[in-house]
Amino acid sequence: MDELLDQFLIEGRELVADAQSHLAALTADPSDAAHIDGAFRAFHTLKGSVGLFDMAPAGRVLHAGEDLLEQARAGRHPLDGGRVAMLIETIDQIDRWIEAIESIGRLPDDAGGIAATLVAQLDRTAAPAEPAAVDEPEPTAWLQDLVDSTAAIIGADERPMLAFRYRPDAQCFFRGDDPLRIATAVPDLVALRVMPRHHWPALDEIAPFECHLVVEGISAADADAVRSAFLTVGDEVAIVPVPRRVQEAGATNGNARSLRIDEHRIDALADDVGELTLVGNALAHLSADAGRLDGELGARLRQVQAAFERNLASLHRNVTAVRMVSLAPTLRRLPRMVREIAAELGRAVSFTIEGERSEVDKAIADMLFEPLLHLVRNAIDHGVEAPEIRRAAGKPEQGAVTLSVRRDGENVMLDLSDDGAGMDADRIRAAAIDRGVIDAATADGVDNVALFQLVFAPGFSTARSVTSVSGRGVGMDAVKTAVEAVGGTVSIASERGRGTTTTLRLPLSAITTRLLLVRAGGSCYAVPFNAILETAIIATDAIVPIGAGQAFVLRDRTVPVIDLAAVLGAQAGAADRHRLLVVDTRGDRVALIVDGFGAPIEAMVRPPAKLLAGFPGIGGTTVLGDGQVLLVLDPAKLVA
Amino acid sequence: MSVVVNGDVVRLVGRCRVEDAETLHAALLQHPGLAVDLHDCTSLHTALVQLLLIATPPLRDPPQDAMLARWLVPLLETGGGPFEPGPVSL
Numbered sequence: 001m002d003e004l005l006d007q008f009l010i011e012g013r014e015l016v017a018d019a020q021s022h023l024a025a026l027t028a029d030p031s032d033a034a035h036i037d038g039a040f041r042a043f044h045t046l047k048g049s050v051g052l053f054d055m056a057p058a059g060r061v062l063h064a065g066e067d068l069l070e071q072a073r074a075g076r077h078p079l080d081g082g083r084v085a086m087l088i089e090t091i092d093q094i095d096r097w098i099e100a101i102e103s104i105g106r107l108p109d110d111a112g113g114i115a116a117t118l119v120a121q122l123d124r125t126a127a128p129a130e131p132a133a134v135d136e137p138e139p140t141a142w143l144q145d146l147v148d149s150t151a152a153i154i155g156a157d158e159r160p161m162l163a164f165r166y167r168p169d170a171q172c173f174f175r176g177d178d179p180l181r182i183a184t185a186v187p188d189l190v191a192l193r194v195m196p197r198h199h200w201p202a203l204d205e206i207a208p209f210e211c212h213l214v215v216e217g218i219s220a221a222d223a224d225a226v227r228s229a230f231l232t233v234g235d236e237v238a239i240v241p242v243p244r245r246v247q248e249a250g251a252t253n254g255n256a257r258s259l260r261i262d263e264h265r266i267d268a269l270a271d272d273v274g275e276l277t278l279v280g281n282a283l284a285h286l287s288a289d290a291g292r293l294d295g296e297l298g299a300r301l302r303q304v305q306a307a308f309e310r311n312l313a314s315l316h317r318n319v320t321a322v323r324m325v326s327l328a329p330t331l332r333r334l335p336r337m338v339r340e341i342a343a344e345l346g347r348a349v350s351f352t353i354e355g356e357r358s359e360v361d362k363a364i365a366d367m368l369f370e371p372l373l374h375l376v377r378n379a380i381d382h383g384v385e386a387p388e389i390r391r392a393a394g395k396p397e398q399g400a401v402t403l404s405v406r407r408d409g410e411n412v413m414l415d416l417s418d419d420g421a422g423m424d425a426d427r428i429r430a431a432a433i434d435r436g437v438i439d440a441a442t443a444d445g446v447d448n449v450a451l452f453q454l455v456f457a458p459g460f461s462t463a464r465s466v467t468s469v470s471g472r473g474v475g476m477d478a479v480k481t482a483v484e485a486v487g488g489t490v491s492i493a494s495e496r497g498r499g500t501t502t503t504l505r506l507p508l509s510a511i512t513t514r515l516l517l518v519r520a521g522g523s524c525y526a527v528p529f530n531a532i533l534e535t536a537i538i539a540t541d542a543i544v545p546i547g548a549g550q551a552f553v554l555r556d557r558t559v560p561v562i563d564l565a566a567v568l569g570a571q572a573g574a575a576d577r578h579r580l581l582v583v584d585t586r587g588d589r590v591a592l593i594v595d596g597f598g599a600p601i602e603a604m605v606r607p608p609a610k611l612l613a614g615f616p617g618i619g620g621t622t623v624l625g626d627g628q629v630l631l632v633l634d635p636a637k638l639v640a
Numbered sequence: 641m642s643v644v645v646n647g648d649v650v651r652l653v654g655r656c657r658v659e660d661a662e663t664l665h666a667a668l669l670q671h672p673g674l675a676v677d678l679h680d681c682t683s684l685h686t687a688l689v690q691l692l693l694i695a696t697p698p699l700r701d702p703p704q705d706a707m708l709a710r711w712l713v714p715l716l717e718t719g720g721g722p723f724e725p726g727p728v729s730l
Contacts, residue, residue, distance in 0.1 A: 193721030208661040
C-alpha cells in the first residue's frame with residue numbers, strides 16, 4: 001500500500017483517539033482550557049492530514065469543528081455539553097471515514113451528504129462571526145500554522161510571546177504605507193514570514209503598486225510595544241498571544257526522538273533471533289562433540305557457546321522490549337463503539353476507562369480489540385437494562401460500564417464491569433443442560449461461580465432475541481479462544497441485579513515458542529525449534545536396517561531413523577526420497593521421517609489437555625491464527 | 641536613479657522608494673535572469689521586495705546596511721520565510 005497512506009492510517013487514528021480523549025474530558029468539564037487546546041490541536045492536525053487524500057468532506061467537517069473549538073479557545077463562545085457532543089459525533093464520523101479509507105480505499109458515497117449535515121449543525125452552534133472577522137474566514141488557524149512553522153525558530157525560548165498577522169490593504173502603497181518597514185520595526189522580533197494573500201501573481205500580471213502580501217510574525221515584546229509599532233495600521237493587524245501549550249507542542253514536535261518502525265521489520269528481527277537460537281543449539285552440540293575429541297578445545301568452545309547464549313538472551317529481551325506498545329490506542333477505539341452500540345439498542349450508557357497506560361506485547365494489543373468489543377457489546381446488550389426497567393428497579397437510567405486496566409506482576413488485568421441485571425443462574429443452568437454443555441446431574445452440583453464460566457463453552461448463548469449487535473455468531477467461546485491463544489485466561493463474576501464483571505488476564509509479553517510445522521501421516525504437527533538440530537532430504541535407499549530398526553549415516557555418524565507417521569499411528573507414506581528432521585533426544589540424535597516441512601511460526605504452547613496427557617510424545621497444543629489446533633510434539637518423549 | 645541596469649546586473653542603490661517599483665518591474669521583465677545587486681541599497685520599499693519575491697532573480701552582494709540586511713537577506717533567501725531576523729545592531 002501507499003506509504004503515505006499507511007502513515008496516515010496510523011497517525012490519523014492516533015489523532016482521532018487523542019481528540020476523543022480530550023473531548024471525553026470536556027464532557028465532564030466543558031471549560032477545561034488544556035483539553036480545549038488539546039482537542040483543537042488534534043482537529044487542526046487531522047484537517048491538515050486528510051487534506052493529503054481524497055477526503056474533502058472530512059476536511060470540511062474538521063474545519064467546522066476546529067472553528068467551534070477555536071471560538072471556545074479564544075473565550076468568545078464557551079463550549080457546553082451539546083457542543084461537546086456535536087464534536088464527539090464529528091470525530092466519530094472521521095473515525096468511520098478513516099476505517100472506510102483503509103477497507104475500501106475511499107470515502108463512502110454518502111460522505112458528502114453526511115458532511116453537509118454535520119457542518120450545518122456545527123455552524124448553527126457556533127457563535128456568529130464578529131464584524132472584524134468578516135474578511136478573515138479562519139481567524140486563528142493562521143496562528144496555529146504560524147506557530148507550527150516557526151517551531152524550530154522559537155525552539156526552547158520560554159518567554160511569553162505575541163503573534164501578529166498584518167494584512168495590508170491592496171491599495172495601501174498609495175496611502176504611503178510600507179508594510180515591511182512597519183513590521184520589521186516591531187521590537188523583539190523572534191520570527192517573521194511574508195506570504196502572498198492568495199497566491200503570487202505572475203511577474204507580467206502584477207500591478208507593481210498593488211500590495212499582495214501578508215506579513216506574520218512573532219515578538220517577545222509586550223502587547224503595548226507591539227501594538228504601538230502598528231499604530232498607524234491598527235485595523236489591518238491582529239495581535240494575539242501565542243498560547244503556552246501550543247508553543248510547547250511546537251517545540252516537542254521539532255525534537256521528536258522516537259522512531260516509527262514498520263512492525264514487519266521488528267518481526268524480521270525476532271525471526272533472526274529465532275534463527276540464532278538454532279545456531280546456538282548446533283554450537284552446543286558441536287562443543288560437546290569437540291570435547292570428546294579434545295578436552296581443552298571442547299572447554300574453550302563451551303565458553304564461546306556460553307557467551308553466545310548470554311548475548312542471545314539479551315538480544316531476545318531487547319527485541320521483546322521493542323515490541324511493547326501502549327494499550328491506549330486499542331482502548332481508545334472503544335468509546336465510539338460504546339456510543340454506537342448504546343444508540344442502536346436504545347440504552348443510556350456511560351463508559352469509563354481507568355488506567356490505560358499499561359504496555360503489552362504488540363501481539364496482545366492487536367488481538368485485544370475484538371474480544372473487548374464483544375464483551376462490551378454483551379455488557380450493553382445483556383447487562384445494562386433498558387432505561388424504563390432501570391428506573392423501575394430504582395437505578396439511574398444511565399447504565400455504567402467501566403473498563404479498568406491494571407498490572408499484576410507479569411500480567412495485565414482488564415476488568416469490564418457493568419451495573420446491569422447480572423446473570424440469571426437458573427436460566428444459565430437450564431440453557432447449559434438444554435444445549436448439552438453440561439448434563440443435568442452435574443449441573444445440580446455446580447455452584448454459581450463455576451456455572452457462570454459455562455458461558456465460555458462453545459455453542460452457549462442465552463440471548464432471547466438475536467440482535468444485530470450481539471447475535472453475530474461470535475460467542476463468548478470466541479473470546480475465550482482468542483485470549484487463551486496468547487496465554488491469557490478469562491473469567492466472569494456476576495451478582496443478580498447488581499451487574500457482571502468479566503476479567504481478562506493477559507501476559508504482558510507473549511511468551512511464544514518458535515515452532516516448525518511438519519506433515520506426517522496426512523496431519524500437521526508442530527515441533528519446537530529448540531529440539532531441532534537440522535533437516536535433511538535423503539534417498540530412501542540411504543536408510544539401512546540395523547537390528548530391529550533402521551538408520552542412516554550423517555557425516556560419519558549413524559543416526560537412528562524413526563517414521564513419525566508410524567509412531568503417531570498413521571499410515572507411513574511411500575517415497576523414493578525422505579525428508580528427515582534430525583532432533584535432539586537428551587544428547588542423542590534421532591532422525592524422524594516426515595512427509596514435508598511447513599512454515600516456521602511463533603506461537604503459545606499450552607500444556608496438553610487432560611485427554612492428551614496420557615499420550616506420550618505430545619508436549620502440548622497450540623492454536624494457529626485461523627483457530628486450528630495443532631499438536632506440538634516433544635521429540636525426546638516421542639522416541640523414548 | 642535607484643534602479644540601475646548595468647551590464648549583467650540590476651543594481652538597487654540608496655533609498656528605493658515605492659515609485660521605483662515600476663522601474664524595477666520593467667527591468668525584471670525586460671532582463672529575465674539578470675542578477676540583482678543590493679550592495680549599496682539602504683532601504684527597500686515593500687513594493688520592490690514584493691517584486692523580488694515574485695521574480696526570484698539571482699542575488700548578488702547583500703546590502704552593506706546592517707539594519708536592512710538583517711531582515712531582507714533571510715527574507716529573500718527563504719522566499720518569504722519564516723525566518724529569524726538577524727540581531728539589531730545599534
